[in-house]
Amino acid sequence: MAQMPLLSLIVFMPLIFAALMALMPGDRGVRPMALVASLLQFGVSLLLFKYYDAATPALQLVEQHSWIPEFGISYFIGVDGISFWLILLTTFLLPVVVLGSWNAIDKKVKAFHVALFALQTAMLGSFVAMDLVLFYVFFELSLVPMYFIVGIWGGARRVYATMKFFIYTMAGSVLMLLAIIYLMFAARDTEGLGYFTANVLELYKLKLPFTADGLMSPQALLFFAFSAAFAIKVPMFPVHTWLPDAHVEAPTPGSVVLAGVMLKMGTYGFVRFVIPMFPEAAEHFGWIFLFLGAVGIVYGALVAMVQPDIKKLVAYSSVSHMGYVMLGIFAMNTYGMTGALYQMLNHGISTGALFLLVGMIYERTHSREIEKYGGLAKVLPIYTIIFFIVTLSSIAVPMTNGFVGEFLILLGSFQASQLMGAIAVTGVIFGAVYMLWMFKRVFFGEKGELVSDEKHPLHDLSAREILVMAPLIVLVFWMGLVPNHFLSYSKSSIDHLMQNKDAYQLGVLTMEDATKRVAATIEMETVTAKATTTEAGVAR
Amino acid sequence: MNHALGISSYLIVAPMLALLAASLVPVMLKVFSGNREPHPFVTTTYGFIAVATALGLAITFLGGSKFGFHNALVSDGLSLWASVIVLVSGGFSIFMMHDHVETQTKLFSEKVFLLLGSLIGMLIVVLSNDLIVTFLGIETMSLCLYVLIAMSRETILSKEAAFKYFILGSFASAIFLYGIALIYGTAGTTQFPGLMEQVGPLLESRNHLFLIGIVFVVLGFAFKVSVFPFHFWTPDVYQGAPTPVTAFMATAVKAATFVAILRLFQSTGYQHSLPLKEVISWLAALTMLVGNAAAIMQANFKRMLAYSSVAHSGYLMVGVVAAGFGDSQGVASAAGIVVLFYLLAYSIMTLGSFAFVALLEKSVGQALQVDDVRGLARSHPVLAGCMAIVLFSLAGVPPLLGFFGKFGLFSLAIEQNFYWLAIWGVLNSVISVYYYLRPIVLMYMQGEDSSANAPLIEMNKHIMTRFTLFGSAVLIIIMGMFSSPILAALKAAILGRS
Structure with missing residues (x-):
């Protein structure tokens, strides 16, 4: 049997659906088709559970083909514990977003879904790419659909926001491109490699010169070139200013994808490329990122507190939450890293859910100003309950997913630096303050002008909206109560990274290996099953 | 000395002969039918056949390191691929001329004749192995262009443009010729191979006359490819010339001249002159900055594209700097590969963008403003989509063709340790994003607020121009995703020569 290119299928399926949708004659029927397509690609991505082996840190389901050998570029993709959940998060959020935007997008429906699905391919591609140029291609390509999503379906200042988003992100990433090219030549000129390659596994083996005091050593410069690109994407304080603009202007589904997945491309880049490729520089300059991460947590929380606009509040809470992720990554220990990966997923779910909820109320009232609400709890009970659960997840109350992530990160950061840990802990308090204060102002107290408007009574969530939120709520508790269901898939990869970060190398397993392993397991099970039945027979 | 020419000499010039013969047909037809203009479609067909024949002959006979006319012409990978770029650009420009209001009908057969004549000049430039022959080629190419620009239906701007281009071009040619004289006086030869051997010793011994000669020749080239500070004519001429002619100038002229520049810089001897290296690096850096910064401020679509073409000359100069002042073995060949690939990419993108402009120009002398494309995505989704692809590629968004050009x-x-130029280059491409995305913003993100009963933008029904735009968008995607075969072919053609 020919090997099934499972990862390629997962990556390019959305693009194929996008092309199919583009060929449809009009806007009618696009939404149901998009929903079916998104569920289908989520279903296919679930096949990863069958073929992915959580026990090994190796790169799995690898596919490698030469693409542009003249430039040393190959089509090389694979999945390991670092990217495993991010892929699933991405595929999981798509049906949620499609269903959630059922009414939010009322013009150019077809074009919107084409952009959304193309974006999906770009994002998935950057999570699986193991060739630096291929990664860069996907990383940059993701800007284009998002640029259109914000620019066409966004709010009043959408053009400003989307241009800022595009130029900001591109400015960060072009220096990374040069760093990538430099690395490729370094690989060529190194003994033992000796050929022009952008293969990440080969580049891991490079020993780049690093002098502890020198900012000008190649490793330090490359480290900063990569970090700049990813820090802008995360976005880390103080280069976060594009994010509130983009979030506020983006349509609800755009915000969900932006916060849910696109920001993770930055933090993922740190874990996948920056730390293993530039271990000494990351160790030496890590304090900068620890510090900026901690500052970002507190800054994001403080700014969120004073926002009059719910969506802007959520956007700044993103800055704060991504600060935790940065803190966890640069704590440089297993707790921090595990927490950071977990927090990436949490943030995708809880912030995604918050944006969806804000979008739902906005569809009803066309306003996001906190002042105009108040007393919503009496009018919209189901909405209130769901919002409350998501709020709890966002402020990391135990038993919700947020708690596990933040706890692990704080544990890790106290090990790394007590001061930073202490600063970050205050962020936990501030986080509770701004979320709960907002919750109080919106849902309790006197009925606001929009809530008490007799002419436009508010309706509680429809069945569709409940269906959108249900999987997110389930995940909030699932991830909060049994984190091991999730952590066990990335444990071996994180352990491997943390133990060998100075000489990081990854093994490679192809689909063929995975198929064999699956077959072997099934055989084992049947043998055991037979043995049990025979035993049972004997006993009888 | 044996003055007889071998058959190989004639094979090398076969494309030019074919162009010459074919270019005469429409004009002759006109003369013999009592000065009655043949149907433009007939003329276009002749032009197309001429270009296609020349292309076929070029692919058949060029390449593989052959010399002709006592080493005055060389036929190698560089000249083969440059001829292909030049001829393809010429072919599409004829298509666009057929459609365009400022070039069609009146004196159309003369225009095709001039364009084909200009192509002959360009082929001479790319095949030339001798500075004097290069000069002759450049003059042939330019003289035809001066007239082509002036022969527009639009009366004021095109005449001004032609005159400006002519006067400044003559100055540049004179300086160029003066440079050749100085080079010949010091080096004793004007043929590239001999010259390249002399560069090292002459520059090492601080021969100032030779240095001045090289600088003058570079200046002459710089004018043709609009490198700062010799770019000032570009926006005026690009704006004044009929759009199809502008497209031709922006693509073919640039491709031909850059190949000549590369031939001048394929020696490692330039290392001995640090000032020259500094000057040319700075020219590259400033050209990028001036082009991009000025393009941001343009309201006229063609002027914006003109400044963008200045910026692209700056990027290409980075390749020239690497070729001339890089230190590794075979850097000139490597530079040839990436510069030609970039020229190919740039020509395709530029043809597409000017085809777009031509489609939107309604009447004679009416300038297309950037703001005019507002809301185009609603009325013409396919054309807007094609133009968006072209613009994204110009901005260097992967995985489109323009990205891989810049990547190379x-x-x-x-590789040659010109880090600051590379950093400067990518930062400039970030600046360029701003103006390349502006038409996209206008096409896609604005226009619907301005009420639904606003008149839809009218587009000309120019089939051939549409085909050019559409074809360039498709090529940008396909050649971007699958650039490997092209690069392999370029590599084989250029490295095969040594």
Whole structure:
């Protein structure tokens, strides 16, 4: 049997659906088709559970083909514990977003879904790419659909926001491109490699010169070139200013994808490329990122507190939450890293859910100003309950997913630096303050002008909206109560990274290996099953 | 000395002969039918056949390191691929001329004749192995262009443009010729191979006359490809010339001249002159900055594209710097590969963008403003989509063709340790994003607020121009995703020569 290119299928399926949708004659029927397509690609991505082996840190389901050998570029993709959940998060959020935007997008429906699905391919591609140029291609390509999503379906200042988003992100990433090219030549000129390659596994083996005091050593410069690109994407304080603009202007589904997945491309880049490729520089300059991460947590929380606009509040809470992720990554220990990966997923779910909820109320009232609400709890009970659960997840109350992530990160950061840990802990308090204060102002107290408007009574969530939120709520508790269901898939990869970060190398397993392993397991099970039945027979 | 020419000499010039013969047909037809203009479609067909024949002959006979006319012409990978770029650009320009209001009908057969004549000049430039022959080629190419620009239906701007181009071009040619004289006086030869051997010793011994000669020749070239500070004519001429002619100038002229520049810089001897290296690096850096910064401020679509073409000359100069001042073995060949690939990419993108402009120009002398494309995505989704692809590619968004062009150039710069030029180049491409995305913003994100009963933008029904735009968008995607075969072919053609 020919090997099934499972990862390629997962990556390019959305693009194929996008092309199919583009060929449809009009806007009618696009939404149901998009929903079916998104569920289908989520279903296919679930096949990863069958073929992915959580026990090994190796790169799995690898596919490698030469693409542009003249430039040393190959089509090389694979999945390991670092990217495993991010892929699933991405595929999981798509049906949620499609269903959630059922009414939010009322013009150019077809074009919107084409952009959304193309974006999906770009994002998935950057999570699986193991060739630096291929990664860069996907990383940059993701800007284009998002640029259109914000620019066409966004709010009043959408053009400003989307241009800022595009130029900001591109400015960060072009220096990374040069760093990538430099690395490729370094690989060529190194003994033992000796050929022009952008293969990440080969580049891991490079020993780049690093002098502890020198900012000008190649490793330090490359480290900063990569970090700049990813820090802008995360976005880390103080280069976060594009994010509130983009979030506020983006349509609800755009915000969900932006916060849910696109920001993770930055933090993922740190874990996948920056730390293993530039271990000494990351160790030496890590304090900068620890510090900026901690500052970002507190800054994001403080700014969120004073926002009059719910969506802007959520956007700044993103800055704060991504600060935790940065803190966890640069704590440089297993707790921090595990927490950071977990927090990436949490943030995708809880912030995604918050944006969806804000979008739902906005569809009803066309306003996001906190002042105009108040007393919503009496009018919209189901909405209130769901919002409350998501709020709890966002402020990391135990038993919700947020708690596990933040706890692990704080544990890790106290090990790394007590001061930073202490600063970050205050962020936990501030986080509770701004979320709960907002919750109080919106849902309790006197009925606001929009809530008490007799002419436009508010309706509680429809069945569709409940269906959108249900999987997110389930995940909030699932991830909060049994984190091991999730952590066990990335444990071996994180352990491997943390133990060998100075000489990081990854093994490679192809689909063929995975198929064999699956077959072997099934055989084992049947043998055991037979043995049990025979035993049972004997006993009888 | 044996003055007889071998058959190979004639094979090398076969494309030019074919162009010459074919270019005469429409004009002759006109003369013999009592000065009655043949149907433009007939003329276009002749032009197309001429270009296609020349292309076929070029692919058949060029390449593989052959010399002709006592080493005055060389036929190698560089000249083969440059001829292909030049001829393809010429072919599409004829298509666009057929459609365009400022070039069609009146004196159309003369215009095709001039364009084909200009192509002959360009082929001479790319095949030339001798500075004097290069000069002759450049003059042939330019003289035809001066007239072509002036022969527009639009009366004021095109005449001004032609005159300006002519006067400044003559100055540049004179200086160029003066440079050749100085070079011949010091080096004793004007043929590239001999010259390249002399560069090292002459520059090492601080021969100032030779240095001045080289600088003058570079200046002459710089004018033709609008490198700062000799770019001032570009926006005026690009704006004044009929759009199809502008497209031709922006693509073919640039491709031909850059190949000549590369031939001048394929020696490692330039290392001995640090000032020259500094000057040319700075020219590259400033050209990028001036082009991009000025393009941001343009309201006229063609002027914006003109400044963008200045910026692209700056990127290409990075390749020239690497070729001339890089230190590794075979850097000139490597530079040839990436510069030609970039020229190919740039020509395709530029043809597409000017085809777009031509489609939107309604009447004679009416300038297309950037703001005019507002809301185009609603009325003409396919054309807007094609133009968006072209613009994204010009901005260097992967995985489109323009990205891989830049990737090649900047990797060459990094390989040769021109880090600051590479950094400067990518930062400039970020600046360029701003103006390349502006038409996209206008096409896609604005226009619907201005009420639904606003008149839809009218587009000309120019089939051939549409085909050019559509074809360039498709090529940008396909050649971007699958650039490997092209690069392999370029590599084989250029490295095969040594």
